[in-house]
Amino acid sequence: MAELVLSVVAEGIMAKVMSLTSEHISSAWGFKEELRKLRESLTKIQAVLNDAEKRQVSDESVRIWLLELKDVAYRADNVLDVFGYEILRQKVETQNKKKVRSFFSLSNPIVFSFKMVNKIKNINQSLDRIKTDIAVIGLRMESVNSIPKFSLDRETDSFIDDSEVIGRGDDVLEIVNLLIGAGNQQAISVIPIVGMAGLGKTTIAKLVYKHELVKKHFDVMIWVCVSEDFDVKKILREILEFLDKLPKDLRNLINLRHINISHRYIKQLPIDMGRLTCLQTLPFFVIGQDAGRGIEELGCLSQLRGELDIYNLEYVRDKEEAKTANLASRKAGLHKLGFHWSSEREGNNNDVDVLEGLQPNPHLKSLEIQNFMGERFPSWILASDNSMGDLLIFNHLLEIRLSYCKKCEEIPTLGHLPCLKVIEIKGMDNVKCIGTEFYSNYSAEGSSNIRGDSDRIMLFPALKRLVLMNMPNLMEWKDTTEPTTRVVVFPCLEELTIQECGQMKSAPCHFPFLKKLKIRKICSTAFENISSKLTTLTSLDIGYISGLAYLPEQVLKNNTSLMSLEIWYCDDMVSISISPHEDVWAFCTSLRSFFISSCKKLSYLPDALHNLRSIEKFVVANCPNLRSFPSIQGVASLLRSLVMSCGDEVLPIGLQSCTSLSELSITTCPNLISIPDLREFHSLTQLGIWNCPNLKSIPDLQELHSLTEVGISKCRKLPRLPECLKSLTIGGFHEELDAFPSLSSIQHLHASLQTLRLDGWANLNSLPDEIQRFTALKRLRIWRFHVMEALPEWLGNLSSLQSLSLFRCKNLTYLPTAQAMRRLIKLEELRIHDCPKLKERCGKGSDTEWSKIAHIPEIIIDREYI
Structure with a gap:
């Protein structure tokens, strides 16, 4: 599980480092250009983190890539730490020099600035190497909607940093003795360590924190960064993240109104939580088997509002016990509910009965059900209206998530819900068909709740995002029974994601305003149905579609606003279009990014790329049967990133005109013999050459002053490498060799290679x-x-x-x-x-x-x- 959080950790640290690039700081310290490069690198890396997180479990190269990224992130984090301290020092020095007693000598601001420039340059070089590997390992870029904002106040972790600790032993021991000394009768709340930036204050604090005597003395220790902007709520939240239990006498705080903590580590709550009748905020409740920890403790908490997740529902006996939580009648303030059973358990004797008794209030906005093992959902989910009249039970519901309800055989009716915007259905192994009941139980003459203008029936009238994932037995997704002009289905749906539904052979085609379509692992017939009437797509991402020899003809012709097209691991794909020589690019004038990877049978790509008037990124990777790469004349001035894979002996016509390229990768070109002169590529920062076994020469790169990263691998006939390289990746020679081939061909790099x-x-x-x-x-x-x-x-x-x-x-x-x-x-x-x-x-x-x-x-x- 440790690997699963690597990209999340890296992304958080990356976002924090973004604060380094603020304009007033960069101007003040004189390295605005280096910080600009840092910003650009981080933005690109953030765009592939989601894909890296998904692939790291099965792909060793992605795991190593994330590991390197994490290393660089921590180094950048240390730079931010030093930077923050120096800014703080200057502020304190300006405000009142005499009141601050320094343990260390003043640092020279010129030397400090020089050191910071070098450190950021080193970070940029490391990030350049990481960026080069993005195309090689086939990471897919996704849009970065927002970057978390962090203040310039330094953030630290409890790991010892990379500065050597010399002559600080006495300081560390003095603080340790102060903390645990027998003579201390008074509790110490704060021990200040004051000093100039970059000289080890944080290192001393970390050494104290890690000291064996301190670990033995204190039962609980938590590392939290306390910044210049002393944000009490932020510090408290960070401490609470690590709590694994609550005080056992919490029940005595009868006037307590808010418990705002994370469920991350807490496995059990104190007994008699039901006595806290004034409680308004309780983000989660963990049901226990002991007296005082049952679900009935929720019954008296009538003031609860906001969000509540209930865990360990397998410990609830039956419907009557579930009803003691009073979720329907006395919890009107709750707008988000999550019902969770444990994933590893035996039997499902009472899940339907228990969930029946957990009927929520009719004002609920968000509902999640996880690891439910009943064969059907309870009546309050399946019902279209309640017994009181025409008011829908979920009249206000905005989102519903059904996860790993593996024994359920059908999906509840949801099409009639007037406000529903998000549906996520994952891991429902027993569902074989999404039938007409998914849309509505109403006839055309049904209730006014699903009627729109002009007496039209609106099904899923507000839905914007629909996700179907990990449903291995789903074979059919039916259309509504009444495909007439009076019935409008998915009038607002913008995003549709279907993944790991390998047996799905049929699907509906009514998605009038769909913008983003992501398909992974379904049959080609289902994809063809879904895409047959689309006209509004801006992003199409498909992969692992069995039987797909080419894109349906109408996909590119009818979606002229398409900006991003990605195709992954479609083993049966021979060409993008049914006619290899058809000019389908003429319909793609808005396309900015084209990516196709690991399509083993791909033989042709349409030529005439000059019609791609907006193209910036064109990637063809790991397609070993591609006979020739299309001419890039006409788009050369537009391209910023180019990855090529083909069977030609020479690279495509127009390559030498791509002088705006910043990234160029040439991969899996088995017949390529030489690479043309690149001396005009003044913007090129990254060059990768991989798996070109017959490549015999590459041009001199000395005049490419922007080039910072070169990666060369599996080019067995290459006799010599370029001069003055600073970074080099080499390897992947013949598997039967028991020694690395001689590196005499790169001895000329001994003075430059870093x-x-x-x-x-x-x-x-x-x-x-x-x-x-x-x-x-x-x-x-x-x-x-x-x-x-x-x-x-x-x-x-x-x-x-x-x-x-x-x-x-x-x-x-x-x-x-x-x-x-x-x-x-x-x-x-x-x-x-x-x-x-x-x-x-x-x-x-x-x-x-x-x-x-x-x-x-x-x-x-x-x-x-x-």
Whole structure:
């Protein structure tokens, strides 16, 4: 589960770093251009984080990519920390110099500014490498609707940062003694650590926090950043996030009105919560089996309002006990309800009965039901109106989410709900057909509740977003029974997502205003039905559609506002259009981004790209049977990002005119022999060349002054690399080799190369000796040297090395000697991931390897900070 949150963590830290790019700060410190680059890089990376999060579980390369991203994020976070402290120092110094007693000497502002520029440049270089890999591993970009805003006040974590701690032992011990000393009769609330920016105040605080004596003395410890803007509510929220229990005597606070805490760690609530009759805010209630923890405790909490999630409903006996919660009659203030059963449990004896007794109030706006194991939903969900008259039970419902109700055989009737905007249905394994009952139980002469103007019947009159996911047995999605002009279905639907419904063969076609369509893993006939009458699409994203040989003819012709088209893993696709030479691009004048990847049978792409008047990104990746790449003449000045994959011996006509390109990747071109001159590509920042086994030459890149990142892999016949490269990825040679091929062809880079990534394979047993001559190397990453047991002694010769990363070296057991490791005087970071034998020997106090690395400021082993 740790991997599942990597991208979330990275995204949060990325958003915080965005505050560095504010105009007044960049102007004041004189590195506005570097901060602009940082902003652009982060925006692009954020756009692929959602896709990376989904794919990291099954894709090792994505996991490693996220791991590197997280590293860079933390480095950027430290820069923000130092920046914030320096700003604070200047403010305090200006306001009252005499009242601040500093533990450290004043820093030179010119030197500080110079250091900050270099640090941000290093971060930008790291982000450039990460961005280059986006196209290579096939990450899909999504729109970034908003970026969370953070103040300039520094945020910190409890991990020891990468600055070496020298001469601070006395300070740390003094604070530790102050905290736990026997002579302290008075509780200490605040211990200030005052000093100038960048000289270790946060490091001291972290060392105190991690000190063994402190851990033994205090039962509970929480790290929270307290910024200059002392926001009590924010600090309290951050503390509450880590609570795993509430005070057992909470029941005595009978006038308590608000409990605003997260359910993240809390597994059990105190007994007798029902005594808190004044309670208005309770975000969740966890049902227990002990007396005083049953669902009846909710019965007296008639003042509850807002949101409430109820967990462990498997502990409720029957309908009558469920009714004791009084959700229908005494909870009119609740507008959002979640009903949750545990996912890992046996039996479903009473789920229908219990849910029947949990009928909510008629003013509910949001409903979620999760892990319900009944075969049908209760009557209050299925009913169209209540017994009191024509008032709908869910007259105000805005959204409904049904998740992993695996034994339900049908979806409830929802089409008549007048305000419903969002429907999400996931993991309903037993549903085989979405029938006409999904729309409404009314006839054409039915109730006025679903009538629109001119006596038309409106089904799903307000729905904007519909999601169907993980329904492996769903075969049919029927249309409404009355497809007449009097019946209007989905008049407001803008987003439709269908994923992991592999047996779906039929679907409706009435989506008059659909803008975004995302389809993953359904049959081609269902996709053809859905898309047959669409005219308003702006985004189409499809993948894993079996039997789809080409896009339906009307998709591109009828949707002239289409701005983004993405096609993934459609193994049967031969061409975009039924006629390979048809000029379908003439209908795509609004298209900005085209992406097609991993379509094994793709042979043709339409030519005449000059009709794509708005195109900025054109990506064709991992399509090994593509015979030729279309000419890009006519769009060369528009393109900013280009990824090519084809079977030609030469690259497409017009490439040399693409002088506005910032990113160029050439991948899986088995017959490509050479790359044309790129000297006019002055905007090019990233160049990737992958899996071109017959490539024999690439042009000189010395005049490309904007180029910061070059990645070359699986180009076995390439005799020599360009001059003056600063960053290089190389590897992926013949799998049967047991040693890395000679690197004599890159010896000319020994004075310029700063980052080197070696990508090995299963049989490799050693590193190439030539690496020891790269004395300017700052970052070395070694991947997949599976047979190698020891790192060479000459590693200690890399005197400039700052970061060493070892990934997936299964048999690596030994580091160089302690003397060699000590010669790496600039080494600040050691990362070890998926190297089980080395991990076992590098733990604190374990074997001989720990003594070799104990002096390194930052050590991370399998994502754990040591």
